[in-house]
Amino acid sequence: MKIKHSRVTAVTAFALFSLSSAAQAGGLCSNATLSGPYGFHGHGEILGLLDSNNKLHPFASPLTLDDVAIVTFDGSGKFTRTDFGMINGLPKGGQTAFNPYQSGTYTVNSDCTGTMKVVYGSGGPVAAGVETDLEIVVSDDGTLIESVVNKAYSPSSGATADGTTCPPNCDQGVQEQFEGKKVLVYGFR
Template sequence: MTRKFWKGAVLASAALLTVSGTAHAEDKCSNATLKGLYGFSLRGEFIGFFDADGNPHRIPNPDIVDAVFIQKFDGTGAFTRSDYVSSDGFKRPGLTDPTTGFDTGETGTYTVFPNCTGVMHITFPAPIASTIIDIRFVLTEGGHRLHGVVSHQEIAGPFTAEDGTTTCGPTPVCHMRAQESVVGEKFDVEGTRGQTRDW
């Protein structure tokens, strides 16, 4: 009887620890988890756009997009950003710093959910103030790494669909069919890659 009792107690304890660990894992992130300076890379392509009724259209020659950027998160839901974006082999226009060649003056907001998923909303100054990008992401390594995909993007365009008649942009802007992935990593306060973890 004693042996059966202890076996049952051990199994119950293991189950409790599993449930407790799962609950902890699903309740460990917040906006404060994403704080400090991060370096990012983005790669993907514009494969088409959506018309005014939300119908998808492909473009004849998808534009390949590559970008690198830095974002500084404040830990409360806002960030500033600087980037360099190449689209189909050409640098995207922007408020360009004459020294670095990176575009500046970009800002945004973000929300991190308790399960360590999140969303960020990026806005841009002139001359591309019509551009908007939303990214859905997952945080790993205690918030030191971010993996994301572009979930919504608006740009001025213009683009013409494969049918040769359906167009979008520049007014109203194009709601793009964007297939882009993002990877980010946290840097320390001096701007070099952090070798230690504070979690």
């Protein structure tokens, strides 16, 4: 009986190990990997405006951006976002408090890469319609998100050093990164 029990334990352990390795090789990530709140911080620069040929028309000086946010993922491809940001030492859009008027969509591929699109809604200090597209990598068992801004869209913007202006709706040239960590809630001790 003892030998039979040991054999069952060994076979079970081997099967679990094999399944675990196969699952990792095939990819463990999906939209469901991201669920609940994540604390984000970001830093970067808004460099200028992009024309229809994707040519950068730089501002006289880049605008430095720092941002913190809570992003709450629903596990199905949608999220809400609340942030506070500073641009060149001033609150973004004249903010005096966190801006909860943001939402978006996301996709996580089986290889743990993906995309996010943040959309600002009306009611906040930042103009409605501002959009930010990010390329993301999910790691640390779904508790860490590294991202780079791929595209920043704005309904308006100031002129660049060469006089290029933003017609209604334009893309900004940016160099920004954001990192998000899952908010873990621990009980009282």
